[in-house]
Amino acid sequence: MGNTSSPFSSVPDMFASRVAESGDATAFTYPVPDTTGAPETWKTLTWSQTRDRVRDLALGLHSLGVTPQARCAIASSTRIEWILADLAILCAGGASTTVYPSSTAADAAYIVSDSGSMVVFAENAEQVAKLVDQRSRIPGVSQVVVFDGEGGQDGWVITLEELASRGARLHGEEPGLFDELVGSVRPDHIATLIYTSGSTGRAKGVRLDHANWIYEGEALQELDRELRGQGRELLGPDDVQYLWLPLSHVFGKLMQVNQLQIGFVTAVDGRVDKIVDNLSVVRPTFMAAAPRIFEKVYNRVVMQAREGGAAKYRVFTWAAGVGERVARLREDGREPSGALALQHKVADRLVFSKLRARFGDRLRFFISGSAPLAPEIGRFFYGAGIVILEGYGLTETSAGSFLNRPGRIRFGTVGMPMPGTEVKLAEDGEILLRGGGVMRGYHNLSGATEEVMDQDGWFATGDIGVLEDGRLRITDRKKELIKTANGKYVAPQHLESRFKALCPYVSNLVVHGDRRSYCVGLVALDPEAIAAWAGENGLGALDYTGLTREPRVRALVQKAVDELNADLPRHETVKKFAILPNDLTVEGGEITPSLKMRRRAVETKYQDLLDGMYEDGVRAR
Incomplete structure (x- = not known):
């Protein structure tokens, strides 16, 4: 352990x-729908x-x-x-x-x-x-x-x-x-x-025993002891968790065990469409979520600012710029002073305070996991006074392996190891983990466990990363690294994460280019965000498919692609893109239930579209 x-x-x-x-203390609260049409009530246990x-x-x-x-x-x-x-x-x-x-x-x-x-x-x-x-x-x-x-x-x-x-x-x-x-x-x-829902192949059963979960609970307690010694706190019995995460996923299961260890109250409601409404009812002090939730909130805030007219949008973009400067200072352990501090107070009054009000008035932090969080989105919320602690783990490691600490946040990283977890990097940069959270093995799969775990207990995660001042930065999935026809490597997840922060009308970008001469992209629009934009721009009569063919929509995406490419080495730039006729969905098999993209499934489904973006039209081998 x-x-x-x-x-x-x-x-x-x-x-x-x-x-x-x-x-006699409250353990859970949960909604009870009213069949008479009256507002639903919340019961306690x-x-x-x-x-x-x-x-x-x-x-x-x-x-x-x-x-x-x-x-x-x-x-x-x-x-x-x-x-x-x-x-x-x-x-x-x-x-x-x-x-x-x-x-x-x-x-x-x-x-x-x-x-x-x-x-x-x-x-x-x-x-x-x-x-x-x-x-x-x-x-x-x-x-x-x-x-x-x-x-x-x-x-x-x-x-x-x-x-x-x-x-x-x-x-x-x-x-x-x-x-x-x-x-x-x-x-x-x-x-x-x-x-594991898995981005490729048949799901594998991961065996986690009681010792795994005991470790996770104790590691959290140990981390809290460390933080209290520094005058900070992670979680205590007076906290209120809003739990909507799929409990079929290891991240949700981890939050259950943490409650048993600490004793805080948990409000339980898995209806994703109720999250925003419930926040003002539950008034949580913390909540765990996948990055897609933060992306959707960010997109909605940007859209509403644009809908308010040019003047309101100018105020919003100014405030966001001030917030980013403050966030970067805080990442370095400093607080704003002088003119910047004054500007931040004004930005807070005009913009950020309204954003915090949406989450109830008690929120101390969010925990983000399951997929990469774009640093730009993390800094936007941090500058607004909303802390997102990004962490990292896998089903095979009982979810909780790394976490950014309050007061020591570095966006683009998943923080430092949880107490009792060891990390090292293989020669090719693959992240290897050892500790009490690591699984005991796969179920009914002869040889599969030995493929990812050595005799000394080191588990090969399949993720590539670097260590910076004790913090882990994940650069990509080992199996998803693109090697172009020119022998150059491209990490698609990094580009995809950044792009979603640049374009609030997009739900996903899929970068493709393995064994090809250059990279291209498949773009899926966010149905809610693009419909709102269409209504504001005289295109409200068009349905989703119609909007994917609209030149002005393509121009919106092209602008974001140009911004993405501006800071990239030539071999990483997205030379061409196609807008997909449908969003990527769990039902369509392109997204896992834990909101991760199934890259191979998307590439297979849209193979002809990808081939059409290359001059030779030849399929990748």
């Missing part, structure tokens, strides 16, 4: 300790109430035959029931297998079957239908438990309440059984089986 130590033997042990310490609910569900699972390390799958969006089911599985001694609700029926069946899951929690009728459709492929599933909906299928499907009732009866008969089950879970027992 690296250089950290913990008093806990398992996640259930952490949970029991948190209940003992914080019993104390830690003791959470324990009682988890106990009934865990004993219900025990009555179904869930034994130590038996897998139980969860196919649901982020909601309070997901968390209760997950804790119940672990307290029963089992291991949680995560299934994205956006998975196809075939993909869900593959994960359930490959993991050997015997029970599946399904969110609603849609998720149940996938399982019913694939029932012949998942013969090991003895029970499906539905959150919203009715039981059926000759008893194969039961409701969450039915499961809880079973457990409550068993608790009445054997009052000490729950504590006995919790006490029997060991650090080396598998806790979580997460299938």
Whole structure:
């Protein structure tokens, strides 16, 4: 477990300790929609109430035959029931297998079957239908438990309440059984089986045991102790987390474990379209998110400033420029003074204070992970008084490996290693990690673990990076580096991240050029941002596809491409681009559920468009 130590033997042990310490304090808040049309209300659960609910569900699972390390799958969006089911599985001694609700029926069946899951929690009728459709492929599933909906299928499907009732009866008969089950879970027992959504190939099951999660919780505690020694604080029991991240993804799972360790309140609601509305209701002190969320907020702010007219937009661009200068000073550990300090106060009053108000009035910081954050966007928010702490980790490292520290932020880097995590670079620049967060191996894949882990425990991440003053800067994915026909290397992620900060009307840029004579780009427009621009520019009658063919839209993109190219070496410049007829989506297979681009899938889908941007029209080998 690296250089950290913990008093806990398992996640259930952490949970029991948190209940003992914080019993009557609020653990969770969550929305309850009103069927009468009235505004939805938010309910709360104390830690003791959470324990009682988890106990009934865990004993219900025990009555179904869930034994130590038996897998139980969860196919649901982020909601309070997901968390209760997950804790119940672990307290029963089992291991949680995560299934994205956006998975196809075939993909869900593959994960359930490959993991050997015997029970599946399904969110609603849609998720149940996938399982019913694939029932012949998942013969090991003895029970499906539905959150919203009715039981059926000759008893194969039961409701969450039915499961809880079973457990409550068993608790009445054997009052000490729950504590006995919790006490029997060991650090080396598998806790979580997460299938990497992967940008290429079939998903791999990553085995994370209780020791992995204990390490993550303790590393956070150790980091907080370090920061408090410097007069700063990361997280404490009085914080409020807004949790919308997919819990099927390792980043969301990490934030669950951190709550058990620290004891802060978590507001749970996975509806992405409700994030902005919920911020003013929940008033969180921190929130974790993928960069795409910050990009969308940034794009919306820029659009609204433009819609306000030339004068308002001039004020906004001036304020943004002042904010960037302040952000760069703060990155160097300094504060603005003199004229700049005065300008920043004016910019704050005119622009930045309104932006902070959107996030509630208690926000201390955001945590960004899962994909690269454009430094320009990070500095824009930092200058506005909104701190984004970018971090880094993989499913295989339990997510939390690096983090920028409050007061020691350097945009473009993912910060320093978490306590107990070691890092070194291979000869080709590949990032190698070792520590308590590193997985125990892949599931049912002979030889796959040995391909990425050596005998000394070093895990090869597949990412290329450099170390600067102890901070890690990731330059690209090893498999995604472009080598042009002239033998020059190009890191596409760096260019793509920068471009999205230059053009608020774009959701994605895909840079292509491997074994080609020059680089080209595929551009996907942001539907919301481009529709707003169209309405302001007399093109509101055009649909998305029509706008992709509009010369004025192409001119907008060309301007941003020219800005991107201005500071690049010749071999990295994007010589030509094509605007895609559709945005990239999870449903279309171009984006993973954790909002990462599937580069190869996009290139394959638009191969003819790419070929057409080269004079010879020849496909890359």
